[in-house]
Amino acid sequence: MEAGDDFQLFVREQWPRLLRTAYLLTGDRGTAEDLVQSALEKTHRRWSQVLRKDSPEVYVRRAMVNTAASWWRRRRPIEVPLLASDATAGPDAYLQIEQRQQLLVALRRLPPRTQAVLVLRYFEDLSEAETARILGCSVGSVKSQASRGLARLRTDLSGNPSVRLQEEPT
The missing domain is CATH 1.10.10.10 (Winged helix-like DNA-binding domain superfamily/Winged helix DNA-binding domain)
Structure with missing residues (x-):
């Protein structure tokens, strides 16, 4: 099995769990998908090193947390106060x-x-x-x-x- 096949298998197996984690970190499904894709892109570039050094799940989750924090710092969410009737x-x-x-x-x-x-x-x-x-x-x-x-x-x-x-x- 080639390195590319390993990565594709990893993505297929881990996608639902990674997407759930990303959603919980971002609060938006579209942003969560972007976050997972960004983390997987970073992981793919270093795939052979990731396999030797760390477990892929740990590496991708760490990349997601760091990327989400970076996005959060760049664009602060605008808080919209809820009306008492909404709460x-x-x-x-x-x-x-x-x-x-x-x-x-x-x-x-x-x-x-x-x-x-x-x-x-x-x-x-x-x-x-x-x-x-x-x-x-x-x-x-x-x-x-x-x-x-x-x-x-x-x-x-x-x-x-x-x-x-x-x-x-x-």
Whole structure:
């Protein structure tokens, strides 16, 4: 099997998971697809080195986190305040979707590094060690970022009793 075939197989197998991670990092499907493609382009250029040095999944996720942070720094999102009538959730069939949206909005307010830790740790269900490896930091840094990020999400979401975050195991 040639190197190009390995890369194509990797992309086919990992695309759904990478796209989900990218969506959680960006909040927009189109931007998420651009982010994954950009990260895969960077990975493809160094594919043989990536295979020898690091696992491809780690390399691509690290490229996605770094690229998303770079994009975020270049073009700050414009925050549009919601009307009080927009923020109140009614008792309907779409309550779970609304709660998820509120969580994603609160997640977007966090710094990019904290977003990345929470996305990798809790949405991708990676261990602290795996998250630290992807982000190139210590496990302690992942723990502190996660703790601070969850605390901030709890504060942001405390006005909405229908959205509850699980307590971290101690």
